[in-house]
Structures are given as C-alpha cells and as structure tokens.
Amino acid sequence: MLQKQLNLPPSFIASLEGLPGFDKEAFIEVHESGRQVTSIRFNPRKKHNADQLDAEKSELQTKISQQIPWCPYGYYLEERPSFTLDPYLHAGLYYVQEASSMFLWYVLQHTVGSATAELKVLDLCAAPGGKSTLLASYFTDGLLVSNEVIKSRASILVENISKWGCSNAVVTNNDPKDFHRLPGYFDVIVVDAPCSGSGLFRRDTAAIEEWSENNVMLCSQRQQRILADVMPALKENGVFIYSTCSYSKEEDEEILDWLCETFDVTSVQIPVPPQWNIVEVQSPGHKAFGYRFYPDKVDGEGLFMSAFVKKGDEDVFSQRKPQLTSIAKAEHAIVQEWLNHNESLFCCKQGENIIAVPAIYQQDVALLQKHLYLRKAGVTVGAVKGKDLVPHHELALSLLLKDRFEKADLELADALQYLRKADFSLNGSSLKGWVLASYKDANLGWMKVLPNRINNYYPTEWRILKA
Structure with a gap:
C-alpha cells in the first residue's frame, strides 16, 4: 500500500547523521516512497482456527506473503485489508502487530x-x-x-x-x-x-x-x-x-x-x-x-x-502472600459445568462475577490486588443467578470453555451484524438458550436464543461501528 509522501524535518535527519547503520539517502527514499508494511501475528493457542486464515478462506481479501524470520507466528501480508470487518480479528485468532x-x-x-x-x-x-x-x-x-x-x-x-x-x-x-x-x-x-x-x-x-x-x-x-x-x-x-x-x-x-x-x-x-x-x-x-x-x-x-x-544481591520477594476467597461449593458445582481444567483453576468473586485464575497463581493475584489497581485478572466466567450461570463474554473467547455448547456458525454478513450488536436471524434453526455465535468455528461471543427473538450479548463498548 502507498501513502502520501512524507517530508521529514531537516533537523531530524541531521540528528541521525553518524548513527550506526544510518544511510541518509536510502532512509529518505523509503519514507518518500509511501510504502507501507502490514503484518499480523497468529495466536498459537487458537491455531486450529488460524490455519484457516489463507487467501481462499479468509475475509481479509489479501494473501500472506511470507513469515517474519524472528517470530514463528508472525507473517507479512501483501496489502492492508479492512481488519475491522474480519471476524477472525475479533475472535482473537491473530493480532495486527508491526x-x-x-x-x-x-x-x-x-x-x-x-x-x-x-x-x-x-x-x-x-x-x-x-x-x-x-x-x-x-x-x-x-x-x-x-x-x-x-x-x-x-x-x-x-x-x-x-x-x-x-x-x-x-x-x-x-x-x-x-x-x-x-x-x-x-x-x-x-x-x-x-x-x-x-x-x-x-x-x-x-x-x-x-x-x-x-x-x-x-x-x-x-x-x-x-x-x-x-x-x-x-x-x-x-x-x-x-x-x-x-x-x-x-x-x-x-x-x-x-x-x-x-x-x-x-x-x-x-x-x-x-x-x-x-x-x-x-x-x-x-x-x-x-x-x-x-x-x-x-x-x-x-x-x-x-x-x-x-545482578546484585537483593533478596527474592519474600512478603507473605494473602489468599483469595474461594466461591461457595454450590457456585463451584455450577461453574465446573462450563470450564475445562477445573482441577488447575481457582475461582473467586469480583462483585457478582466469578473469576477463574490458575490455582498456582491465586496467592499472587491476591498480592497484586493488595498493592495495585487491577482492571482484569484471569477469565471472568460469569454471574450465578439462582441455579444457572449467566456467562461472561470473556468466557466465550477464553481457552477455558468446555467444548460442549451449541454453536450458531454464522455467515459473514450475520457475523458482522452480531459484532455490531445489531439484529440478525437464525432462520429455521432449532437452537435455544445460551448459544455461541461463531464464524467458521471461531467463537465470537454469546447470544441467548428465545422463541421470538435473539438477545445479543456482545459487549456494547467493543461493537463494530463501521458500516
């Protein structure tokens, strides 16, 4: 992709003179060329889906040109697509990184x-x-x-x-x-x-x-x-x-x-x-x-x-680590129906929501919570209402969710409507209750299918605003 030519400040160019590797003419030329380099990095733990991201199966409408030599999951693209309109990005299958x-x-x-x-x-x-x-x-x-x-x-x-x-x-x-x-x-x-x-x-x-x-x-x-x-x-x-x-x-x-x-x-x-x-x-x-x-x-x-x-001779951190408070047994019985790897997780409460963190780090999370302002820890599983769980969006995108929930694998147009938090239909579907909205088997989030409507639970603050 080409962009408008750049006019670099003479004082900036002068400040680089003499730096190792600086080639003034080549440096100015590459900036004036307007050439742009686009690259992405796959999520290796969601790679079974990321493997689908090629010229034939992706909505990127561009080709992966070659691997980035210093990162096994990084790839160059031939041109920059509209990433916002690719459901795979929202599903966390890759990150757009320089x-x-x-x-x-x-x-x-x-x-x-x-x-x-x-x-x-x-x-x-x-x-x-x-x-x-x-x-x-x-x-x-x-x-x-x-x-x-x-x-x-x-x-x-x-x-x-x-x-x-x-x-x-x-x-x-x-x-x-x-x-x-x-x-x-x-x-x-x-x-x-x-x-x-x-x-x-x-x-x-x-x-x-x-x-x-x-x-x-x-x-x-x-x-x-x-x-x-x-x-x-x-x-x-x-x-x-x-x-x-x-x-x-x-x-x-x-x-x-x-x-x-x-x-x-x-x-x-x-x-x-x-x-x-x-x-x-x-x-x-x-x-x-x-x-x-x-x-x-x-x-x-x-x-x-x-x-x-x-180097140096400082002691390794030795403060006493506090403990998080585990959820009640009744809540745990509900939550374990939703989570993989229950034996390696520790579940606690944050407000009305249940949070799952690796059990080996539960004391560390408590310590961090004591000394820092936490915006997020582990995966937010959801809130227990009566005998049921209202699942959180993070759970849908996490690696903790059990592979037992019904999915509505949406076509591109409907997937984008879901990501806009807009209306769409599941014509002829027999699905009901909590259902995963997905795109080519990549989880996008939760919806609740009712007899006369679909409740879209995609986070309002994350929704696509682009038409």
Whole structure:
C-alpha cells in the first residue's frame, strides 16, 4: 500500500547523521516512497482456527506473503485489508502487530530460553497489547502482568488481552512508581518506553509535526524516571528488555549507558543473522548491546531493543502472600459445568462475577490486588443467578470453555451484524438458550436464543461501528 509522501524535518535527519547503520539517502527514499508494511501475528493457542486464515478462506481479501524470520507466528501480508470487518480479528485468532516489534520473541528465546514455567512477567507500558499478547503466547505457564498508566488505554488493553483468551494474565492500571511495592518480584520486565515516535513516521504522519529535539530530551528524561521506578521490582538474575520506536541516540544508546551507570546490570548480546539486516550497536560508554531496525533495511518500522540481566544481591520477594476467597461449593458445582481444567483453576468473586485464575497463581493475584489497581485478572466466567450461570463474554473467547455448547456458525454478513450488536436471524434453526455465535468455528461471543427473538450479548463498548 502507498501513502502520501512524507517530508521529514531537516533537523531530524541531521540528528541521525553518524548513527550506526544510518544511510541518509536510502532512509529518505523509503519514507518518500509511501510504502507501507502490514503484518499480523497468529495466536498459537487458537491455531486450529488460524490455519484457516489463507487467501481462499479468509475475509481479509489479501494473501500472506511470507513469515517474519524472528517470530514463528508472525507473517507479512501483501496489502492492508479492512481488519475491522474480519471476524477472525475479533475472535482473537491473530493480532495486527508491526513486524519489527515481534523481535521481542527472538530476544526472549536468547535470554529467558524455553524454561518459562511459573515465571512472573511484567509488561510495564502495555497498551494497546501487541507485546502483551506476544508475551502471553510465549509464557503460557507463567503469570503475565500487563500494566497501562492511562485509564482509557487500559480499557483497550483489557479488550485485547480478553480476546487472546489466556487465563494467566492480569491487567493493571498503575503508575510505574507503584511497582516499588513489589521489590524483586518479577523474573522478566519489558519496558516499551514512551518515546518521540520517529520510528513510526511512515505509519503516523502526525508524529512528524510533533517531533523536536526538545521533545526527544523530554522523552529521555521520562524514560529514565520510568526505568528508575520499575527496576527495583526485577529480581536478581532477572531479564530486563528495553525498547523504543525512536531512532534518537538520547532515547536509545544513551539510555543503555544510563542503565549501566545506575544499576548493576549486564548487557546481553543477541546472535542476529546478518541476512536480517538488523544493525547491532554498542553504547558509547559501557558498550551495551542494542539492535536498530531501519525501514530501508528491514520490512518493518523503526525500532530499538536491548536486553540486560540484573545482578546484585537483593533478596527474592519474600512478603507473605494473602489468599483469595474461594466461591461457595454450590457456585463451584455450577461453574465446573462450563470450564475445562477445573482441577488447575481457582475461582473467586469480583462483585457478582466469578473469576477463574490458575490455582498456582491465586496467592499472587491476591498480592497484586493488595498493592495495585487491577482492571482484569484471569477469565471472568460469569454471574450465578439462582441455579444457572449467566456467562461472561470473556468466557466465550477464553481457552477455558468446555467444548460442549451449541454453536450458531454464522455467515459473514450475520457475523458482522452480531459484532455490531445489531439484529440478525437464525432462520429455521432449532437452537435455544445460551448459544455461541461463531464464524467458521471461531467463537465470537454469546447470544441467548428465545422463541421470538435473539438477545445479543456482545459487549456494547467493543461493537463494530463501521458500516
């Protein structure tokens, strides 16, 4: 896809002169070309449905061109479709994520490795959820805390984590300084720091007008404050991953030197194949390794990423962990008819709703609830009314739902009507009661089929507004 040519500020170009890997002519040319790169990342735990997403069976009306080399579930598309009108997106079968950002998967492979069970992971600046859904796919047996400080963006994060279907995620809405309350608690912390945004100029032309050298310095100072606030929450030998979508050395290499000067950390060199054209750099002072992505060298946007291991002699988090209160036996008897893996889940109440979390993390969820403001924990199962459960939308999209409920597999037009929370019909259907609305066997949500109407339970705040 081509967009309007971009006029890059001369002061911005001048600020990049001399940076490793910067090729002025090629860099300007790729921005002026108007070329756009579109990529998606599949949800591996819903892969039985994602396999259907090809040129013949998808409503994307585009082809998958090739796999992204640094992420096994990432793929480029030949052009950008109307994602909003693809039910698979709303079912959580894939996430639309910029290709360079998926490098996080490769960095995790070479820092954390495959021993991910029971690790506690923090995505500090998580909205809208690209890196968090990637982390949820990588740490399938860990505990993921996805934090967003801005309230409205935290709501978007809750939506995207819910669509991904995992039960081992908690969404918090806290300032970075609040994580001081959890010293040495996390095994892995990822900070995709707020930045001046120059790496996204091709996608966000408004960022060009907002760019200035003064803003770069303000962002650098804010990044230092964020890192100073959160670093105490990382345990000894924990992995710290820092990234920005900025090209500016003040937000990249100079931050690496600041980290080395401020904390006892060791930089990790990532073995990057030369054919990927990712530029390995080292910070001028402490020679910490970082990785630069330039759009004239890779099929992706601008990115900087670096990894560290924290040293020092801090104790592992040792505060007494509180307990959640289990639901009553009668409620549990109702709920277990709806849930897979009952033996590995712990169910508790949040208001009138029942929440299911992995049993091994119930104390951790209670601890997080004590110290942080939680927007979401585990999967919201629903509310018990009398002897019945009114199921929650999260349950329909989760990996916990038993495969025993009747489905109405909708054609595209009706699936989109369902996602708009609009009227549609099930002509000739004998279905009744609670029914899953689905599209090509991918669950979209709940509806209740009554003799003379269909009650659409799709969340009002998530509905498609596009005609």
